[in-house]
Amino acid sequence: MKRFEPLSPSLRCIMTPGPVEVDPRVLRAMSLPVLGQFDPEFTHIMNETMEMLRTLFATKNQWAYPVDGTSRSGLEAAMVSLIAPGDRVLVPIFGRFGNLLHELAERCGAEVFTLERPWGGVFPQEEIVEAIRSLKPDVVAVVHGETSTGRVQPLDRIGAACREQDALLIVDAVATLGGVPVETDAWMLDAVIGGTQKCLSIPAGMAPITYNDRAEAKVLKRKAIERGLRTADAANGELPVVRSNYFDLGMLQDYWSAQRLNHHTEMTSMLYALREGVRLVLEEGLAARHTRHKLHEQALVAGLTAMGLELYGDSDCKLTVVTCVIIPEGIDGEAVRTMLLEHFGIEIASSFGPLKGMIWRIGTMGFSARENNVLRLLGALEAVLLRHGHTVASGLAVQAALDVYEVK
């Protein structure tokens, strides 16, 4: 039988919009011995994690817990549980992840209506509000931070319009939670999904979500009683049963409740990582963390601009934690990325769909958003561009970034 070597991954400086570097304290938490899922010590950790997540989401919601899968699993859990087949769903799209919400809604059997904006911009909230008033959807699903284009959609006025029409508002905050403000209660968001591997800087593998009583009411209307427990007179809810067992929020919340009704086996080590990662976020403080992300973005942007590079997209709605750079004329974007990785150990991201080959995307997220990383990337990118024959005003980028750091 072929023998395989123990793992020994290289140390990377990861400046993509996720996954990003993980604080060694979070990695260390993952190496702790596991507990059984009904061990009182473990259920205590589950409860503490819920408590921390409420603070992170800025909510008083009862329900705030992780879905056991990558970020996309949290999106699907919210969509499939809150969208009944035949529901009218409005999806404003301004990048790739709006398209994903559209696809998820279609697979839920919804009647989907879209609004579209050219990539690189976002919607004036009024446009979404008007569409809600005229379409009267059952559910509105919208992306907060769109990593494909590096834009952030203002959301503080959408929730009120949804309540007026009795629609539920589902928000994809995968890219923003822990990096820029996400105000679940103040913005009247009914369900919010975060991601671990972006601004929380935890390995991919869980999707923290929260939802309020309005959302829970719909979930409870879809409640099914499991075979074997079902009695002759037991009636199911008035709406069709959720199409997924794994993503049925009604069953997940029973598992996360004091009842501990067994569903799946909780991901012990990932939960350790989530708890430790969110603990570090709360120790830093949400406001301080948002300020820190802004600082590293400013230093990065100052450096890139000083180097003579042009940023992509509408600057009014730039997402703090992702910076999109137009690949200069005549430069092979992939060759630059490869050289950054192979010679400097630095990873930046390429792009999707209509932007493929047109822009690079640089993340300043979580533990990766550090002064030494930003300076290292700027110096390396300058060197690689020079190596590729691109004219760069040498030496200015790192100086410009240092100027930002020295003012702070």
Added chain:
Amino acid sequence: MKRFEPLSPSLRCIMTPGPVEVDPRVLRAMSLPVLGQFDPEFTHIMNETMEMLRTLFATKNQWAYPVDGTSRSGLEAAMVSLIAPGDRVLVPIFGRFGNLLHELAERCGAEVFTLERPWGGVFPQEEIVEAIRSLKPDVVAVVHGETSTGRVQPLDRIGAACREQDALLIVDAVATLGGVPVETDAWMLDAVIGGTQKCLSIPAGMAPITYNDRAEAKVLKRKAIERGLRTADAANGELPVVRSNYFDLGMLQDYWSAQRLNHHTEMTSMLYALREGVRLVLEEGLAARHTRHKLHEQALVAGLTAMGLELYGDSDCKLTVVTCVIIPEGIDGEAVRTMLLEHFGIEIASSFGPLKGMIWRIGTMGFSARENNVLRLLGALEAVLLRHGHTVASGLAVQAALDVYEVK
């Protein structure tokens, strides 16, 4: 803001049918720094993991990769991708996890037919074969190792009957993979789902699956082209699109193929754990590992029997890796479990549904299946039973187990 302490879980001896203790080498792998998901070093790890999984599943199938979620996610991925709405699905049920397959099939929109056996036994294969011939289902879904009752269903003759009727055979090997033989190709299983937190002794969080060309053909008939990439003349497959995006095997296999078509963000650290865990299984050797599991079961059974305890269920189909013990008359099973945990740091499992309060379930799985664990449990259980006023022939249990170990 409330402050939370760093994690510091107690060290437990976990003798449940999952999750079980994890080899420190696997835990250490989880603490390694992460790589980006398209880093060539990372995609190499993905490819190596697929190669290892093929050996583990005893298959030449092209597709063998993890679904990113707990074991149940692998079951749902196989079911939702291979069962089209309206399909006829046969589910033989002999415990809780057969009921789960039934529920998953219902949520897929299938017409579900069941065979049922009293808990504690399994089906003569002929009974399933006859049902396949008379019902002519599109899909048969069956549990291999039923942890709720500690039974193992022989499967070597079901696959041929399925091919005769052009049905697909989906097997839940969550509890057996890595502990007792699972012969994907030799038994003609079309799709097999394993679990990490049982005999593989890896933390819960991934579900290794494999499926053959027959299964893939059905997946490809359900292929959808994602919005944004879809052209006017693009036709979808002849069968309805898979209801889930996250669990669509067509999209998952594109991500795991050389194409690397982006789907979710791979769970970096969980994949490290899976690779290291499976690496250790292959180093030990599958045959040696099965023998080891058998040995610890024999020692455990010898000890329990010597103590005067009675085992539950039909001994002809006892699952090596789970031993079900009838709780003696007058003993509060939960009080015994609590005392084992609180005073001895040992966890054994309770049970579900009709067996609730009637039996304990003891796992001998993966890294937990060690001589010192078995001896420690037997000594502790004897002491706790004595403490609860149950008459036990003192001192015999550990001696009986030692007899087994000394003969080996």
